[in-house]
Amino acid sequence: MSDQLPNPLRETVDTIVDEMREMSGMVVAFSGGVDSSVVAALAKRALGSEARAVTAVSETLAGRELEEAKEVAGEIGITHDMMEFSELDDPRFKENTPSRCFFCQSMRFDHLQEIAETVGCEVLASGTNASDAGDHRPGLQAMAERGVYQPLLEYDVPKEDVRRIARWLGLSVWDKPAKACLSSRIPHGQRVTERSLRRVEAAEEVLHDHSFRQFRVRDHDGLARIEVAPDELDRLMRGDRRRSVAEGVRAAGFDRVVVDMSGYRSGSLNPAS
Amino acid sequence: MPEDDTLSEETRAAIRRVADDHDLDVEDVELTDEVLVLHPADSDRIPETEAIQRLADALERMGFRYVTFEVDTDDPEDS
Numbered sequence: 001m002s003d004q005l006p007n008p009l010r011e012t013v014d015t016i017v018d019e020m021r022e023m024s025g026m027v028v029a030f031s032g033g034v035d036s037s038v039v040a041a042l043a044k045r046a047l048g049s050e051a052r053a054v055t056a057v058s059e060t061l062a063g064r065e066l067e068e069a070k071e072v073a074g075e076i077g078i079t080h081d082m083m084e085f086s087e088l089d090d091p092r093f094k095e096n097t098p099s100r101c102f103f104c105q106s107m108r109f110d111h112l113q114e115i116a117e118t119v120g121c122e123v124l125a126s127g128t129n130a131s132d133a134g135d136h137r138p139g140l141q142a143m144a145e146r147g148v149y150q151p152l153l154e155y156d157v158p159k160e161d162v163r164r165i166a167r168w169l170g171l172s173v174w175d176k177p178a179k180a181c182l183s184s185r186i187p188h189g190q191r192v193t194e195r196s197l198r199r200v201e202a203a204e205e206v207l208h209d210h211s212f213r214q215f216r217v218r219d220h221d222g223l224a225r226i227e228v229a230p231d232e233l234d235r236l237m238r239g240d241r242r243r244s245v246a247e248g249v250r251a252a253g254f255d256r257v258v259v260d261m262s263g264y265r266s267g268s269l270n271p272a273s
Numbered sequence: 274m275p276e277d278d279t280l281s282e283e284t285r286a287a288i289r290r291v292a293d294d295h296d297l298d299v300e301d302v303e304l305t306d307e308v309l310v311l312h313p314a315d316s317d318r319i320p321e322t323e324a325i326q327r328l329a330d331a332l333e334r335m336g337f338r339y340v341t342f343e344v345d346t347d348d349p350e351d352s
Contacts, residue, residue, distance in 0.1 A: 187306070220306045225341055233322045237342070242316070246344040258310050258341035261329035268339075 005168040009161055013042065016151045020046035025121035026149070028053045029112055030080070031061075032069025034166050034173050035127030035152060035159075037076065041169050042151070043125065044078045052079040054115055056108050058087050059194055060181040062201045064208070072173050085111050087183070088194060096192045098138065098270075100183060105139035109146045125149040131159040136270040177214045178266065185218050187269050199253030206248035210241060214264050217249065224254035230263035280304050288332065295328035296320045309337040316345050 005013065020026065020043055028040045030053035043051035053076070055061075055069045066082075073080035085107060087093045092103045109124065116124045126143055129152035133140070143150065152162055166174035183192045185200045196219050203217040203224055214229035226249065228236050236242060236259060246257040260268075280288075285302050288311070292299040298314040309332060313319060319342070320328075329340040 220308055223305065223308060225308055225339060226344075230322055230326065233325065237319045237325075239317060242344055257344045258308065259344055261325045261340045261342060262333070263326070 005164065009157075009164060012155050012157060013165060016155060017042055017046045019151070020051075023047065023123045025050040025119070026052075026123045026125050027112060027116040027119070027121045028078075029109070029124065029126045029148075030055050030069060030073065031127070031179075032065060032072045032173065033127065033179060034171070034176050035129050035162055037072050037127070037171050037173050038162055038166050038169065039125055039127045039151060040073070040078050041076045041166075041171060044076055049079065050121070052081060052119065052121070054081045054083050054112055056112065057082045057084045058108075059197050060087055060104070060183045062179070062182060062204065064205070065179060068173075068176075072171065075170075075172060081115070083111055083115055088192070093183075094192050096183070096186060096188055096190060098136070098188050100188070100192070101137065101139035102142050104181070104183070105142035106145075109143060109148060113146060123149050125151065127162075128153045129159055129162050130156045136267060180266075184267075184269065185216055187218070187220060190219070190221055195253070202252035203249040203254060206245055206252065209248075210245055212236070216264060216268075218260075218269060219254070222255040224249045224252075224257045225260050226257065227260045227262075227264040227268065233259075233261075233263055287335070291331050291335070292328060295324050295331070297324075297328060304337070307337075308339045308341055310341050310343050312343045316342075 026043045026047055028036060028043055028051065030036045030040055032055065040053045053073050055066065057066060070080065087104050087107060090103055090107060093100055112124055126148050128140060128143065128150040133153060163174050182197045182200050186192050186196055200217050200219050204215065207215045212228050212232050216227045218225040218227065236245060249257045280302060288302045289299050292311060297320055299311050300314040301312040303310050332340045
């Protein structure tokens with residue numbers, strides 16, 4: 001662990017760990033992002049081998065994300081299982097209405113619940129934090145309906161504090177940019193297909209290969225709208241890099257490539273308020 | 274936001290004026306699926322980020338949800 005964790009955040013962490021110790025076992029829905037990594041690390045600390053992380057492997061998870069999840073589970077030292085399922089089996093998900101996340105998370109947590117029961121864990125947990133509560137997140141309702149344990153939400157821990165905890169725990173993902181599921185790149189009303197998910201994944205690999213840090217490739221029916229962090233916009237727009245990125249994104253399967261002038265915005269495809 | 278994917282000549286002219294005010298020479302504009310696409314006259318003369326974002330803000334205030342640049346893949350030396 002690095003540095004000191006200031007109070008009252010340290011007290012919150014201790015309270016969560018104490019609460020977890022009262023449980024006989026826990027399955028953590030584990031994406032390998034900073035939020036679920038913190039919950040997994042605290043569960044490991046509280047419950048030892050009775051804590052396990054499970055990553056839902058489906059069409060909406062980028063291959064790179066899965067590899068990074070495996071790495072961070074290794075760092076934590078927690079038992080890590082994969083659970084394969086397909087969101088595309090559900091026509092309501094493919095329709096891509098504003099309720100898409102509700103259907104997805106319902107399927108995901110039903111499958112995870114089965115795993116938890118199989119291994120005898122009484123609690124299913126997620127890394128939802130206090131900063132998630134104000135956004136358009138119909139998936140939160142699916143979790144609430146299933147009684148998912150969400151300590152970072154329940155103890156009102158915002159994202160910036162989740163990162164502080166992660167850093168204090170020595171997790172390498174403490175400053176990892178948020179990476180929502182790939183279907184979040186597809187505007188509501190436009191069907192989610194295997195083809196669109198794969199071209200988004202391939203296009204985002206192009207940006208990753210060019211060392212961009214915070215980005216999304218939004219799929220407007222074959223038009224790729226690239227969002228990068230504002231402080232990376234200049235680098236994207238200059239000469240050869242711009243052309244190289246555009247060529248790569250087209251090669252991923254897009255017909256046209258545009259750059260969003262406002263830069264990266266979390267949830268930019270959510271319904272307009 | 275305009276009702277459909279067509280822009281009137283007046284709107285196009287207004288967008289060009291706003292872009293010009295932010296030091297961007299725009300050759301053409303189009304609207305497709307809520308995405309406003311500006312075609313810069315010279316892709317190698319794009320203003321700095323702050324100016325780009327001020328321009329995006331101005332166009333968003335006109336009702337456009339996503340304000341973007343078209344990105345060319347042609348090497349200017351080949352054209």
